[in-house]
Amino acid sequence: xxxxxxxxxxxxxxxxxxxxxxxxxxxxxxxxxxxxxxxxxxxxxxxxxxxxxxxxxxxxxxxxxxxxxxxxxxxxxxxxxxxxxxxxxxxxxxxxxxxxxxxxxxxxxxxxxxxxxxxxxxxxxxxxxxxxxxxxxxxxxxxxxxxxxxxxxxxxxxxxxxxxxxxxxxxxxxxxxxxxxxxxxxxxxxxxxxxxxxxxxxxxxxxxxxxxxxxxxxxxxxxxxxxxxxxxxxxxxxxxxxxxxxxxxxxxxxxxxxxxxxxxxxxxxxxxxxxxxxxxxxxxxxxxxxxxxxxxxxxxxxxxxxxxxxxxxxxxxxxxxxxxxxxxxxxxxxxxxxx
Amino acid sequence: xxxxxxxxxxxxxxxxxxxxxxxxxxxxxxxxxxxxxxxxxxxxxxxxxxxxxxxxxxxxxxxxxxxxxxxxxxxxxxxxxxxxxxxxxxxxxxxxxxxxxxxxxxxxxxxxxxxxxxxxxxxxxxxxxxxxxxxxxxxxxxxxxxxxxxxxxxxxxxxxxxxxxxxxxxxxxxxxxxxxxxxxxxxxxxxxxxxxxxxxxxxxxxxxxxxxxxxxxxxxxxxxxxxxxxxxxxxxxxxxxxxxxxxxxxxxxxxxxxxxxxxxxxxxxxxxxxxxxxxxxxxxxxxxxxxxxxxxxxxxxxxxxxxxxxxxxxxxxxxxxxxxxxxxxxxxxxxxxxx
Numbered sequence: 116x117x118x119x120x121x122x123x124x125x126x127x128x129x130x131x132x133x134x135x136x137x138x139x140x141x142x143x144x145x146x147x148x149x150x151x152x153x154x155x156x157x158x159x160x161x162x163x164x165x166x167x168x169x170x171x172x173x174x175x176x177x178x179x180x181x182x183x184x185x186x187x188x189x190x191x192x193x194x195x196x197x198x199x200x201x202x203x204x205x206x207x208x209x210x211x212x213x214x215x216x217x218x219x220x221x222x223x224x225x226x227x228x229x230x231x232x233x234x235x236x237x238x239x240x241x242x243x244x245x246x247x248x249x250x251x252x253x254x255x256x257x258x259x260x261x262x263x264x265x266x267x268x269x270x271x272x273x274x275x276x277x278x279x280x281x282x283x284x285x286x287x288x289x290x291x292x293x294x295x296x297x298x299x300x301x302x303x304x305x306x307x308x309x310x311x312x313x314x315x316x317x318x319x320x321x322x323x324x325x326x327x328x329x330x331x332x333x334x335x336x337x338x339x340x341x342x343x344x345x346x347x348x349x350x351x352x353x354x355x356x357x358x359x360x361x362x363x364x365x366x367x368x369x370x371x372x373x374x375x376x377x378x379x380x381x382x383x384x385x386x387x388x389x390x391x392x393x394x395x396x397x398x399x400x401x402x403x404x405x406x407x408x409x410x411x412x413x414x415x416x417x418x419x420x421x422x423x424x425x426x427x428x429x430x431x432x433x434x435x436x437x438x439x440x441x442x443x444x445x446x447x448x449x450x451x452x453x454x
Numbered sequence: 455x456x457x458x459x460x461x462x463x464x465x466x467x468x469x470x471x472x473x474x475x476x477x478x479x480x481x482x483x484x485x486x487x488x489x490x491x492x493x494x495x496x497x498x499x500x501x502x503x504x505x506x507x508x509x510x511x512x513x514x515x516x517x518x519x520x521x522x523x524x525x526x527x528x529x530x531x532x533x534x535x536x537x538x539x540x541x542x543x544x545x546x547x548x549x550x551x552x553x554x555x556x557x558x559x560x561x562x563x564x565x566x567x568x569x570x571x572x573x574x575x576x577x578x579x580x581x582x583x584x585x586x587x588x589x590x591x592x593x594x595x596x597x598x599x600x601x602x603x604x605x606x607x608x609x610x611x612x613x614x615x616x617x618x619x620x621x622x623x624x625x626x627x628x629x630x631x632x633x634x635x636x637x638x639x640x641x642x643x644x645x646x647x648x649x650x651x652x653x654x655x656x657x658x659x660x661x662x663x664x665x666x667x668x669x670x671x672x673x674x675x676x677x678x679x680x681x682x683x684x685x686x687x688x689x690x691x692x693x694x695x696x697x698x699x700x701x702x703x704x705x706x707x708x709x710x711x712x713x714x715x716x717x718x719x720x721x722x723x724x725x726x727x728x729x730x731x732x733x734x735x736x737x738x739x740x741x742x743x744x745x746x747x748x749x750x751x752x753x754x755x756x757x758x759x760x761x762x763x764x765x766x767x768x769x770x771x772x773x774x775x776x777x778x779x780x781x782x783x784x785x786x787x788x789x790x791x792x793x
Contacts, residue, residue, distance in 0.1 A: 187524075209550070210547065392732075
């Protein structure tokens with residue numbers, strides 16, 4: 116029997132991907148190159164680009180579209196992808212869509228023209244027409260963070276409903292009844308889910324929902340300042356506020372500092388997304404923690420599978436659990452603790 | 455006289471770049487497309503790809519290599535580029551070299567294979583061999599943040615010597631004589647310059663340099679913990695510490711918090727790079743502020759010029775001024791203030 120690329124990989128003690136990379140003329144580590152060449156010689160392996168299952172037009176590059184390069188959520192998710200893509204020798208091309216659908220559409224075309232092998236997208240909206248185009252071309256695509264309705268597509272998301280639910284539940288347990296929320300644009304999947312978690316928690320604890328406590332903000336850098344103002348200008352203002360993404364959390368911290376309002380004393384504040392610096396504040400900030408690295412890792416692993424032709428369980432929707440950190444940024448309004 | 459691309463641009467009231475983009479088959483906004491087509495018809499313009507000065511093989515994409523996607527300095531610099539590249543209709547491809555020269559070399563080859571029109575690099579080392587290769591191919595390249603010795607290349611850097619000098623000078627003026635420094639790898643240009651600024655300031659104020667107060671750390675995420683330990687374990691320990699980049703500043707904040715050492719009281723601390731969150735700490739942090747957005751903007755403008763064939767003042771080395779924020783994170787050791 117003719118030796119296969121698998122036999123070469125086995126003898127050289129490297130991955131099939133590395134051998135494929137070598138055969139297609141891409142860079143491999145010097146030591147692996149030597150091992151592969153030795154194995155090819157020993158097996159008398161003949162490279163046949165037409166051999167079944169071996170794509171020879173691979174570029175070993177993947178495109179990643181994110182809405183903002185300065186959003187810590189995005190950069191941490193990318194960090195999570197890197198290890199996986201490194202392992203399989205893929206280069207990552209990062210494109211910032213700047214929260215605009217038109218940019219997202221253009222960058223998708225751009226990446227397809229550059230002949231990447233697959234694309235990961237954190238979509239900016241609920242529009243998926245351009246994503247169908249990618250799929251129709253045969254190029255695998257994985258969505259992260261946000262599901263798109265009426266689109267059959269692999270997606271890695273967090274359980275946003277329960278993340279928000281837990282946050283609000285913990286605020287309630289410290290005795291708060293008047294809880295404001297900085298909600299995001301309702302055409303964004305995560306924003307919608309988080310608002311739903313807020314409503315559910317209040318309902319479950321029999322707290323009537325005060326619609327004036329629900330204010331909306333963009334999910335982008337610097338956004339949300341007016342939303343905080345609106346909440347604090349209410350006659351009957353909330354005793355606690357829940358911000359539902361990283362950017363609006365940051366805005367909240369700046370807003371309260373500027374106003375001389377002390378978090379944990381004058382106002383209770385719950386934020387979203389973990390950063391080391393949020394925990395360095397006085398008091399440290401209560402936050403919903405998303406498994407950002409895990410999202411990236413899972414998305415990368417799934418895309419690699421698809422790029423290797425394994426379409427099992429398509430479309431795969433994976434929901435990752437969030438966790439929470441509760442600190443003195445939520446004032447305890449309950450006098451006596453029941454043991 | 456035959457109408458030129460300039461005439462089309464003028465009549466359509468769009469930039470020459472947009473017309474060139476249209477003529478080369480790239481995406482332009484629907485409204486601009488209409489205006490251009492109208493102008494072409496009206497002028498009876500004939501597109502001649504051989505016309506002098508009009509490159510037809512443009513891809514309208516530029517590559518940007520950064521050492522770390524999670525470093526706020528890198529992401530802010532990219533943010534600064536975006537407006538400029540948007541204006542000229544260039545797409546940005548971002549690649550993270552993860553602080554490794556081998557990755558930087560591979561990504562350069564990768565971007566050249568993808569036929570970008572130009573490259574911006576924040577180099578990870580003093581090695582410029584692969585950059586010479588780009589230049590030899592005729593593709594313009596601009597370095598940011600770090601100069602490479604013995605390489606003729608356009609570069610946008612900060613005045614690191616004076617940035618560090620000013621920081622140390624302000625620590626001295628508050629009465630400190632024992633000042634430690636978390637210096638970076640000395641093969642990195644910025645690190646070398648900042649240490650020089652430290653030495654110069656101490657010299658100018660006639661303070662003898664204590665070599666045990668100079669400790670070295672990598673410039674990457676999580677790095678520097680042992681460096682702080684080393685300084686604080688000295689018998690005769692410094693009363694103030696100066697961290698010379700963003701990552702090691704962040705590590706310092708975490709280290710002091712973990713150790714229960716209060717900044718501004720038990721230790722004076724001066725950091726590098728401005729983040730909104732550094733100013734939310736109690737006390738806010740003293741920092742050297744680099745004009746990150748401006749670096750990005752200048753690099754983008756220069757690259758666009760080079761891509762359009764304007765090689766004036768090559769190699770252009772532009773040094774941008776830093777500024778400083780001085781807060782109570784530096785304890786005032788001087789009893790009486792002289793008015």
